[in-house]
Amino acid sequence: MLLRLALAGSRTDTVRVVLTGLSAALATLAILAALTVLAIPTVLDGGSNVSPQYRNPLIAEAGLRVGVAATLVLLTIPVLVLAGQCARLGAPARDRRLAAYRMAGAGPRQAVAIAATEAALASGLGALAGLGLHLVGRQLLGTPGADGKLALPTDVLPPVWQLAVVVAGVPVLAGLIAMLLLRRVVLTPYGVVRRVRTRPPRPWAGLLILGGLGTAALLPPLAQYLDRSGRSMPYELFGLVVLVAELAVTLGVIVGTGWISHVTGRLLHRFARRPAGLLAARRLTADPWTGSRTLAALLAAVLFGAFAAGLRIRMSTEFAAEAEYARRSAEVSGLPYEPWDTTFYQGAYDLVYLALTIALVIAAGGLLVALAESIVSRRRAMAALVATGVPRAVLGRALAWQTLTPAVAGIVLAAGTGITLQRGLYDREVSSGWGTVCREASPTDCVELPAVVRTVPLPLDDLAGFVGVALAVVLSLLLVNLLLLRTSTAVEELRAT
Amino acid sequence: MSFLGTRAAVRSYGPTPALRGVTVDVAEGEILAVTGPSGCGKSTLLHCLAGIMRVDAGEVFYRGRRIDTSSEGERARLRRTEFGVLFQFGQLVAELTAAENVALPLLLAGARRREARTAALAWLDRLGVADLADQHPGEMSGGQQQRCALARALVTEPRVLFADEPTGALDTLAGEQVLGHLVRLAREQRTTVVLVTHDARVAGYADREVTLRDGVLDPTGLGIAAVRR
Numbered sequence: 001m002l003l004r005l006a007l008a009g010s011r012t013d014t015v016r017v018v019l020t021g022l023s024a025a026l027a028t029l030a031i032l033a034a035l036t037v038l039a040i041p042t043v044l045d046g047g048s049n050v051s052p053q054y055r056n057p058l059i060a061e062a063g064l065r066v067g068v069a070a071t072l073v074l075l076t077i078p079v080l081v082l083a084g085q086c087a088r089l090g091a092p093a094r095d096r097r098l099a100a101y102r103m104a105g106a107g108p109r110q111a112v113a114i115a116a117t118e119a120a121l122a123s124g125l126g127a128l129a130g131l132g133l134h135l136v137g138r139q140l141l142g143t144p145g146a147d148g149k150l151a152l153p154t155d156v157l158p159p160v161w162q163l164a165v166v167v168a169g170v171p172v173l174a175g176l177i178a179m180l181l182l183r184r185v186v187l188t189p190y191g192v193v194r195r196v197r198t199r200p201p202r203p204w205a206g207l208l209i210l211g212g213l214g215t216a217a218l219l220p221p222l223a224q225y226l227d228r229s230g231r232s233m234p235y236e237l238f239g240l241v242v243l244v245a246e247l248a249v250t251l252g253v254i255v256g257t258g259w260i261s262h263v264t265g266r267l268l269h270r271f272a273r274r275p276a277g278l279l280a281a282r283r284l285t286a287d288p289w290t291g292s293r294t295l296a297a298l299l300a301a302v303l304f305g306a307f308a309a310g311l312r313i314r315m316s317t318e319f320a321a322e323a324e325y326a327r328r329s330a331e332v333s334g335l336p337y338e339p340w341d342t343t344f345y346q347g348a349y350d351l352v353y354l355a356l357t358i359a360l361v362i363a364a365g366g367l368l369v370a371l372a373e374s375i376v377s378r379r380r381a382m383a384a385l386v387a388t389g390v391p392r393a394v395l396g397r398a399l400a401w402q403t404l405t406p407a408v409a410g411i412v413l414a415a416g417t418g419i420t421l422q423r424g425l426y427d428r429e430v431s432s433g434w435g436t437v438c439r440e441a442s443p444t445d446c447v448e449l450p451a452v453v454r455t456v457p458l459p460l461d462d463l464a465g466f467v468g469v470a471l472a473v474v475l476s477l478l479l480v481n482l483l484l485l486r487t488s489t490a491v492e493e494l495r496a497t
Numbered sequence: 498m499s500f501l502g503t504r505a506a507v508r509s510y511g512p513t514p515a516l517r518g519v520t521v522d523v524a525e526g527e528i529l530a531v532t533g534p535s536g537c538g539k540s541t542l543l544h545c546l547a548g549i550m551r552v553d554a555g556e557v558f559y560r561g562r563r564i565d566t567s568s569e570g571e572r573a574r575l576r577r578t579e580f581g582v583l584f585q586f587g588q589l590v591a592e593l594t595a596a597e598n599v600a601l602p603l604l605l606a607g608a609r610r611r612e613a614r615t616a617a618l619a620w621l622d623r624l625g626v627a628d629l630a631d632q633h634p635g636e637m638s639g640g641q642q643q644r645c646a647l648a649r650a651l652v653t654e655p656r657v658l659f660a661d662e663p664t665g666a667l668d669t670l671a672g673e674q675v676l677g678h679l680v681r682l683a684r685e686q687r688t689t690v691v692l693v694t695h696d697a698r699v700a701g702y703a704d705r706e707v708t709l710r711d712g713v714l715d716p717t718g719l720g721i722a723a724v725r726r
Contacts, residue, residue, distance in 0.1 A: 275604045282592035384588035387549045388650070389577030390605060391570070 013094060013118075016086055019369070020119055021126035023083035024170050026362070027076045028130025031166050034072035035158035036134075037065050055149040057344050058351060071355045074304070078297035078359045082366035083123070083174065085294065085373075095185075102188060112182050116175040123174030127167045201259040201288050208252030209417055216245040216424035242425060249417045250303055254296045257410035262288035264405045276394045280401030291406030294370035297363035298407075299414040302470050305356045306418025309462035310426075312349045317456045318430045319345075325433030325452040332447055334440040357469070364473045371403065371481045379488040386489040395489065396482050403481075407474040415467050419458065428456050500525040500689060501546060501657060506555035508541050515541040517712040518555065525656075528683060528690040530703035537709040539693045540661050546691055547580055547659045548572035559657075577605055581650030581688075583679075585662040588646050589634040595621060595645045596630040602653045620648040624678050640671025647675060651682055657689045664699055676702050 042049050042062045049062030058064050098111045106114070142154035157163075219241055223233045265284025272278050284291070292299075319342050330337035375382075382395055434451035438444070499522035508516040515538040523529050523546075531539045544550045545557055548564050549572075557565040559579075564572060576582060589598045599617035604610065621627045624644040626637075634642050643663065650658055660679065664672030680702050683690045692703055700706050708715040 273610060275601055278597065278601075278604065278610075279590065279593070282590070282597070286592040381588065381590055384582075384584055385590065385601075386573070387544075387547070387576070387584075388582045388588070388602070389573050389575070389580070390601070391573055394605065 013097075016094075017118065017122040019086040020083055020122040020174065021129065023079050023086060024123035024126025024174060025130035025133065026126075027079040027083070028127045028166055028170050029134055030072050030075045030079065031170075032130065032134045032158065032163070034069040035162050035166070036153050036156060037069045037072065039156045039158045039162075040065060040153050041156070053144075053150055053155065054153060055145065055147065055151055058348055059153055064348070071352060075355060075359055075362075077300060078362040078366065080177075081297035082362055082369070083177070085366040085369040099188065108186075112179055115182055116178040119178035120171040120175035124167075124171035127170040130170075131163065131167050200285070201255075201262045203256075203259050205252045205254075205256035205259055208248045209256060210252075212245040212248030212252060213417070213420055213424055215241060215248070216421050219425055220427055245421060245425070246304075246307070249421055250300050253299050253303055253410065253414045253417050254292050256413060257292035257295055257299060257406050258289045260409045260413070261291040261406040264409065268401065268405070274394075274397075275390070276397035277401060279395070279398035280405070283398070283402050284405060288406075290370075290374065291410065294367055295407060295410050297366055298360065298470055298473065299410050301356055301359040301363055302411050302414040302466050303418040304359075305353075305466035306415040306463055307422045308349065308352050308356065309459040309466065310419050310422030310456075312352075312462065313459040314422075314426055314430065314456045315345060315349070317454045318432065321430050321432035321452045321454045324454075325449070328449060328452070329433065329437050332437045332439065332449060356466075360469060360473060364477060367474065368477050368480065371477055372484055375399070375481055375484055375488050382485070382489045392486060392489055396485055399481065399485060400478060403474065403478050408471065411467055411470045411474075415463050419463060423456075426456075430454050430456060499523060500527075501559050501691075502557075503542070503545065503552070504556040504558070506542070506545055506552045506557060508538075508545060508550070508552050514712050516545070516552070519709070519712070519714055521546075521707055521714065523657075523689060523691060525689055526687045527705060528680065528692060528703045530692045530694060530700040530706040531709065532694055532697075532700050532706055533709035533715075534695065538712040539695070539709055542709065543659050543661050543691055543693045547582055547657075548575055549582070577602060578653065579656050581653065581655035581658045583643075583646055583650045583658065583660040583663045585665040586639070586642070589642055589649070591634055594631050594633055595626065595637070595648075598634070598645055599649045599652050602649060606653065616652060617648070620652050621645065623682070624648050625674075638671070639667050640674060643667060643671070643675045644678065647679055647682075651686075651688070654686060655688060657691065658683060659691050659693075661693045662695070663692070664696070665694075672699070 037059060040051055040054075040059065040062075042051075051060050051062070054060040058068050094115070098115060101111050101114060102108070138154045138157070141152055142150070144150050219233075219238065226233050261284045265281045265288060268277050269281035269285065272281055319340065323339055326339070327337050329335075385395065386392060431451040431453045433449060435449060436446045437449045438446040502520070502522040504520050505518045506516050506520070507514070507518055519538070519542060521529075521531075521542070531542055533539050541550070545552050545565070548557070548559075548567065552565050555565075556563055559575070564575060567575070582588075589595075590601070593601070596614055596617045599620055600608075600610070600613035603613035603616055608616070618627060618630055621630055624647060626641055626644045626648070629637055629641055629645070634645070637645070643666075647663070650660075658679070663679065664675055667675060676699060679690070682688070690703075692699065694700050
């Protein structure tokens with residue numbers, strides 16, 4: 001019976017179920033891919049941990065696999081956010097259905113259980129589909145290429161218990177998230193009441209950002225101190241600090257966007273002269289968390305992108321310094337200068353950028369759902385405004401203000417925080433070489449060759465790229481929603497319930 | 498040609514006809530009640546007269562000019578400047594305060610914020626809800642919300658007020674209060690009112706009543722208010 005009630009509903013409910021299932025399938029695929037990479041047995045080949053059957057060095061080299069797996073798991077974050085946004089799709093119709101169940105005698109917990117069952121069922125089907133896709137994909141892509149090597153680790157499979165945990169865990173998690181999302185909702189027989197946080201956001205998110213950046217900034221002096229005392233920083237400690245700092249600043253940026261929305265809403269309300277600004281200002285202050293909720297995945301992707309851009313330019317600067325030292329050394333020694341092939345490392349960052357682009361696309365899906373839902377849930381009031389003569393252009397400008405204000409501020413903040421964190425964690429200067437080089441022709445004729453020192457520049461091009469792509473995503477979704485605004489303000493909506 | 502009206506207006510929703518050749522005239526300063534059972538086309542007639550929707554055939558005119566052939570922009574400007582519209586419920590913007598909701602049409606017309614707020618406060622005062630100026634619709638009763646909505650509909654001092662079941666969602670006392678204000682202010686300002694209702698008591702406030710049945714005017718001319726009397 002619980003299943004029947006959970007699967008009852010309108011076309012919007014069906015769309016929500018399908019999107020939730022799709023999100024679960026994507027998340028399952030990403031987690032299974034990560035587990036598969038980690039399941040590759042470590043093979044000692046002449047002293048190095050390389051699995052020669054794979055073409056891609058990121059998979060072949062055991063030391064890089066944890067990073068690949070971590071990137072794949074990080075991809076599930078925007079997927080989970082998308083699933084969370086899908087849960088809001090068609091919320092008014094679902095709320096009425098849940099109220100009807102209450103009217104028919106269901107208790108509040110039973111109504112919540114029905115909603116959670118819907119999410120769990122859809123996610124369960126999605127997880128099974130994800131497992132099926134993984135197994136089918138494994139067969140389809142499992143043929144070695146002309147070089148006899150595999151493009152992906154299709155020759156290994158995670159242990160069965162891990163597959164079972166993922167397929168069972170994803171729907172359980174989805175059900176729990178659905179229950180969590182309904183925690184502020186009071187289901188009554190007469191309708192659904194959402195408890196709104198009336199207290200305006202506080203700027204404590206700034207403390208999280210400062211705390212994260214401060215923690216990161218402590219690392220270089222600590223490393224220098226340990227270096228002076230003849231010790232080196234444990235890799236695990238470095239990794240832990242980076243993880244904690246990244247989590248703190250990411251959370252700070254996401255929560256901080258709520259505060260920024262509130263403050264910009266207040267400023268806009270004070271200075272706006274036209275109705276569009278006034279409408280947007282009031283909406284921003286009425287629910288400042290909408291911005292942070294809808295933009296969370298996008299902001300996280302931009303923050304990680306900025307961090308990766310900082311790492312990439314640092315690596316390129318290091319390579320340039322090493323190449324310069326090698327060239328000078330070759331000049332002195334008279335040996336031929338042979339530049340290093342850095343294609344592999346650049347390729348690794350290309351893959352990271354590709355993963356971040358995928359994350360941005362998935363985040364865009366969540367944002368599209370959230371923006372569309374915000375219009376649909378207000379369609380009656382907006383249709384009434386249009387009927388009283390408010391031009392749709394005014395509503396469109398209000399929507400643009402309301403969307404772009406937190407988006408622009410949040411994206412710039414995320415990019416700035418990401419690059420600041422990276423530059424706090426790593427020295428801003430790199431050096432290569434330092435030593436005595438002797439001429440090939442006369443081995444006793446040696447000179448002291450100083451190290452080549454380079455200052456790591458800001459990755460302005462890549463930062464502009466991430467910020468630009470994120471803003472382009474928001475702008476294009478805004479344009480789509482402006483089209484939706486037109487249909488949602490049709491006079492027929494005045495009769496909608 | 499009368500002040501406001503339709504000639505043989507036809508309007509359908511897909512295969513379902515809502516208006517089947519309705520001709521109605523409204524005199525300037527008149528309060529006209531449009532009555533009839535649910536689904537007879539009352540609201541559709543009001544929407545066509547107010548230029549909210551177009552007719553499929555026939556004509557809609559206002560002050561000697563056809564408005565059914567006007568562009569959406571022109572009709573929106575007309576609704577903003579010459580008409581006021583009042584619905585049953587749901588027309589206030591939830592995030593704006595009562596004063597801001599009432600000031601909105603003035604801001605759209607280009608008024609400065611301070612002037613618009615002053616005018617909004619004066620109208621809220623005339624409707625007895627000045628103390629709610631800084632409250633949001635969610636903090637008000639249905640009757641209070643409807644009085645704010647009436648203030649918003651009248652703040653531009655329109656020549657015509659269109660009211661679609663304005664008391665449909667209110668209890669008797671609140672409904673009487675809103676109607677009392679509506680009729681008093683309309684008389685004071687010589688505002689023409691087109692009032693859609695299925696309530697005989699509400700129709701009784703009007704100068705004249707026309708009744709729609711299945712998309713056509715009832716030829717007997719015997720409306721629900723007249724029957725009640």
